[in-house]
Amino acid sequence: MSVVKNRDQIARIRAACAVAAKVLYELKQLVRPGLTTQDLDEAGRDLIAANGARSADYGYQIGNRRYPAHTCISVNEEVVHGVPSLRRVIQDGDIVSIDVTVNYQGYIGDNAVTIPVGDIPPEWAKLISVTEQSLALGIAQARVGNRIGDISHAVQTYVESHGYGVVRDYVGHGLGERMHEPPEIPNFGKPGRGPVIKPGMTIAIEPMVNLGHYNTKVLSDGWTVVTADGSPSAHFEHTILTTDKGPEILTVPPTLSSAAL
Template sequence: MITLKNAHEIRAMSEACRISAQALKVAGEYMQPGVSTKEIDDAIRKYIVSTGAKPNFLGYGGFPASACISINNEVIHGIPSKKRILHEGDIVSVDVGAFYNDFNGDNAYTFAVGEISDEAKQLLRVTEECLYKAIEVAKPGNRIGDIGHAVQSHAESFGYGVVRKFVGHGVGRKLHEDPEVPNFGNPGRGVRLAAGMTLAIEPMINLVGADVRVLSDGWTTVTASGSIAAHFEHSIVITDEGARILTRA
């Protein structure tokens, strides 16, 4: 069931989203060669707890950390570890959220570690463009398919693969709510968008091919082709004037 939020609920959710966005900014400060993904996760957890919020990923479905940190060919759900060390040229997706005021925030960004290849730079740029093109069409009267089409058409125009196995989602009192928000689809199809809907839009784009596979840890999801991947996400609210991004640092 899709839940429309009123002004009071959106104000409360905005605080959770602000904390989530700031946690992502904290992660960005650690994107240097020699840093472990566990160090990044520890810093994220420390910040979120310091605000009086809770890391909403920690323990979710049994996930053992406060953030998903995924490197290079890892698309999403990478588990932080002391053994995973960042190197010059890596790209690192950090997906993190906070629970505060009975609401959830959720956002992701793919960072560059030092100087990265031109190929990686373009993938990051295009994937972030996909996110904002999707946000532009998230307005009352449009449909979920318009969001997916905006992502798919832009990514595929560069020959990239759009992940289909995992999708965006509604977000609010629960981390994952209805409706699902695929990164592919046909314009004018699917659930009609309305003011008060809160969505987590999150393009997951592979350099080569759309297929992914989940590793034996049950979480880490990698590209089937072995190519690099990028992931960007914002939590938004749809208003009468269009979408408003809630996860801005």
């Protein structure tokens, strides 16, 4: 699929993003101490199906590995791709990142959020706030005529001004009929570099920010990414449509209204 989408493709991606946003919003409301991450994933599975979609995560293949769950749920030091488990019980003081990616009528919608559970340390709360704000700053640079590096630079400079580590090993991406399409959108880089942003691009911008160093490692399950130093991590993601009027968030929660920034 082309990096620049036509009107019909945009309409289909918009519909998929509305489903993804609705599922993530509803799933977010369920997070509480005592729930296992598998409980949460099963609720996500049911919500996705109830909205006429299927999980784009389930069975996603890299090499000979297939992702075994319907959502990615990452807790505390887990950065992304956390595999839900009955052994992982959500506790007061945790931070939980939920990444929902759906396939709705052949097109992808993708979004993520990090949620505090009960009372969390002030520095963890600041980490969440900084990560969410870095996403907003990155989105603001997704303007026609800018370059992808302008998004990357906006995220990195803001995050690092607070002393946090911007993950290098995993990046944002284009999407359409496939979950991962060009261009890649790093959360670090120099302004004025990379592909030129054109009208009609659908891109997922997703800062992943560690309280400590940016290095990561993958657990023995082959999927769950954790911080190398054990520090907590936060993750926020929206799918964006680039327009001549400015970037439009397609994965707006159902309680809010979408508008060009």
